[in-house]
Amino acid sequence: MAENIESNPFVDVSVYLFFEDISDKQGVEGFTNYMVGQAQSLAKSVPEEEYETWDDFASAVVSGESVFSSFESIEQISKCGFVTNICPFSKAIREYIKRIGNFNPVHIEATDHYNHTIQPSAAHSACMMHQTYRREVAKRITVGGKPLQYAQIGAKAYTGEIALPPESWKKVLLEKAGISETQGFMEMRENSCLYLLYVEG
Amino acid sequence: MMDIAIYSLVDDMVSKAGTEGVVEYWLRVGESYAERMGKEAYVGWPAFNVAMKEGRTSLTVEGEVNVLTDLAIIDKDGDVIGYVYALKTCPMAPTMRRYISRIGPIPDSDTDVADSYNNRIRDSAVSNYCITHQKFREVAANNITVAKQALECLQLANKGMTGDVKMVPENLARINVDERHIKSILRSASCVFALIVKGKSAGEEIIE
Numbered sequence: 001m002a003e004n005i006e007s008n009p010f011v012d013v014s015v016y017l018f019f020e021d022i023s024d025k026q027g028v029e030g031f032t033n034y035m036v037g038q039a040q041s042l043a044k045s046v047p048e049e050e051y052e053t054w055d056d057f058a059s060a061v062v063s064g065e066s067v068f069s070s071f072e073s074i075e076q077i078s079k080c081g082f083v084t085n086i087c088p089f090s091k092a093i094r095e096y097i098k099r100i101g102n103f104n105p106v107h108i109e110a111t112d113h114y115n116h117t118i119q120p121s122a123a124h125s126a127c128m129m130h131q132t133y134r135r136e137v138a139k140r141i142t143v144g145g146k147p148l149q150y151a152q153i154g155a156k157a158y159t160g161e162i163a164l165p166p167e168s169w170k171k172v173l174l175e176k177a178g179i180s181e182t183q184g185f186m187e188m189r190e191n192s193c194l195y196l197l198y199v200e201g
Numbered sequence: 202m203m204d205i206a207i208y209s210l211v212d213d214m215v216s217k218a219g220t221e222g223v224v225e226y227w228l229r230v231g232e233s234y235a236e237r238m239g240k241e242a243y244v245g246w247p248a249f250n251v252a253m254k255e256g257r258t259s260l261t262v263e264g265e266v267n268v269l270t271d272l273a274i275i276d277k278d279g280d281v282i283g284y285v286y287a288l289k290t291c292p293m294a295p296t297m298r299r300y301i302s303r304i305g306p307i308p309d310s311d312t313d314v315a316d317s318y319n320n321r322i323r324d325s326a327v328s329n330y331c332i333t334h335q336k337f338r339e340v341a342a343n344n345i346t347v348a349k350q351a352l353e354c355l356q357l358a359n360k361g362m363t364g365d366v367k368m369v370p371e372n373l374a375r376i377n378v379d380e381r382h383i384k385s386i387l388r389s390a391s392c393v394f395a396l397i398v399k400g401k402s403a404g405e406e407i408i409e
Contacts, residue, residue: 006295007203007204007205007295007296007299008204008263008264008290008292008293008294008295008296009262010262010263010264010292010334011203011204011207011292011293011296011330012203012204013234014230014231014234014330014333014337015203015204015206015207015210016203017230017233017234018207018210018226018227018230018333020233021226021229021230021233022226034210034213034214037213038206038209038210038212038213039206039209041209041212041213042205042206042208042209042304045209045304045305045308046303046304046305047305067303070303070304071202071205071303072202088202089202089203092203092204099237099238099262100234100237100238101237126202126203129202129203129206130202133202
């Protein structure tokens, strides 16, 4: 497991404020675009990875050795189903609330914007960055020569609200992850994020 | 993870708004962060320094601060007008270490933005984050009163990841502290600043 270096919450909070300042100048769309864009850039900066087998990849992810788990602690709950127990943004969110109060409403507006224009999977503005990072970083990983695929199933906000995909998608994703809907809800009670990782064929 | 976003965000912003635009964004963030922390009042310097040591002031949200009470700043009448403080660890240090370990070298845009600030505003940034951090301190200090007098923060010196040091000679002169003394403090700190009664300076008249 790589060394875990904790960030200083002073910095975390200032990045939220940076995005809020962007929204003052460029609106919710600018906020969303910057959050998504910088996550894409970040993912493009990480080194590429290749694994021979699915078990090699899953083991690297769970032990924190893959770039996929650089910023979060991931558990495998089925062959293709994975969960993140603690949202890597939760500390920054808590510190923001503790230091400066309620979240600026632009975070909810941007989350809605993302859910309506990109995909309905974000529970908080930070999910936009996190899910984009995961999606883009998956493109840099191959397992058995095939590119890794990622699909978000559930995300829980600090308020307890859970973002889930539309029913038709949810059924397919859960089936592919090899877990039932009840198991999915049980996982979301214990974890902050549930997602599917797989390779085609 | 939010902190790691800084580097890719700044990289993106530089390509869209230029280094000057990013400097302006960071200055506004520092200001709004400090304004949103609210105002504070202390009956005197001992009460304020205890609060600094215990991490209860808005200025200590950035991390643990050494209160150098042996470096009291005195005005021409012999009254204490402030003290020197040393931030032990730069708040960006863990983020930099994590970025280098997980992603790779710090992007050039970090230095480009810092240089833009150093050339146009004040030569005191060793990384792009110093811009918002120093602005935060300046505004936060203005929102604090000690014995009913508003404070002013003077940036004195800071040290970058590679050991490069920035000093602000005009501020050192204003509190009449020798550069070598501040360098010795920087051996075990990342940033040194003074908090003084607004408008005052050591041994001289009030600066308007």
